[in-house]
Amino acid sequence: MVVSVLQPWLRVQAVLWGAWCIAAAVDASFARPSWIALAMGASYASLVGILRAGRRVADIATIVRVVLLLAALAAGQAAPELRWWAVLVVAVFLDLVDGALARRFGATAEGAILDMESDQFTVLALSMVVVAQGGAPHVLVLPGLRYAFVLAMWWLSIPAHDPKPVNGDNRRGRRVCATVMIALLAATFPGAPPVVRDGATLAASVLLAWSFSGDARHLLARRRAAGVRA
Numbered sequence: 001m002v003v004s005v006l007q008p009w010l011r012v013q014a015v016l017w018g019a020w021c022i023a024a025a026v027d028a029s030f031a032r033p034s035w036i037a038l039a040m041g042a043s044y045a046s047l048v049g050i051l052r053a054g055r056r057v058a059d060i061a062t063i064v065r066v067v068l069l070l071a072a073l074a075a076g077q078a079a080p081e082l083r084w085w086a087v088l089v090v091a092v093f094l095d096l097v098d099g100a101l102a103r104r105f106g107a108t109a110e111g112a113i114l115d116m117e118s119d120q121f122t123v124l125a126l127s128m129v130v131v132a133q134g135g136a137p138h139v140l141v142l143p144g145l146r147y148a149f150v151l152a153m154w155w156l157s158i159p160a161h162d163p164k165p166v167n168g169d170n171r172r173g174r175r176v177c178a179t180v181m182i183a184l185l186a187a188t189f190p191g192a193p194p195v196v197r198d199g200a201t202l203a204a205s206v207l208l209a210w211s212f213s214g215d216a217r218h219l220l221a222r223r224r225a226a227g228v229r230a
Helices: 002-026 033-051 057-075 081-105 109-132 137-155 171-188 194-229
Strands: none
Touching: 002 033, 002 109, 002 137, 033 057, 033 109, 057 081, 057 109, 081 109, 081 171, 109 137, 109 171, 109 194, 137 171, 137 194, 171 194
16 A cells, blocks of 8 residues: 555656756756755655654654754754754764664664655755755756656656665665765865865766666566566
């Protein structure tokens, strides 16, 4: 039941947020943090409802980190920059906490999906902050790759909600995600030189594109193998 509802949710999010990323790449005013916080809050609340999350301690930790992220975005234009950037750092590194709690108290498929989509919201938010601060619009490739992946898998009739598409092994995904998050935090650091900001996000975009291409190749090979067995 959850998967049947989640798939349309993922596709709607991919279309809407993908379009928003394109708009922000053309006009940086669309990357205004307060707008992003409001829209993202509505999107995330719908995800939590679909997954019926919040009943496990790991899920609560995941939700808390997204709430901190949204609070930092909403307050970013009024609060001192370094202060809200520090909140962004805390929100990002809480990902380590919810992972540890899931391993300690038990993980669920819904919790894994919540964690993966929370990471996507974090990448989207930080990328928009980079654009709002005057960064190069290529940073929007980072969230855009996920939306393109979801829509491509939809076109190919392949589910795109599995956090561990490569035979249950997501070590590569975790490492790439961590690298992308660090690059985005470096890019959003107040006073970061443009060459550092834009160079870090460009390198992260290339790395993430490589990771998604690997996932896509695996899913296509798995579908071909299933067709041969059938």
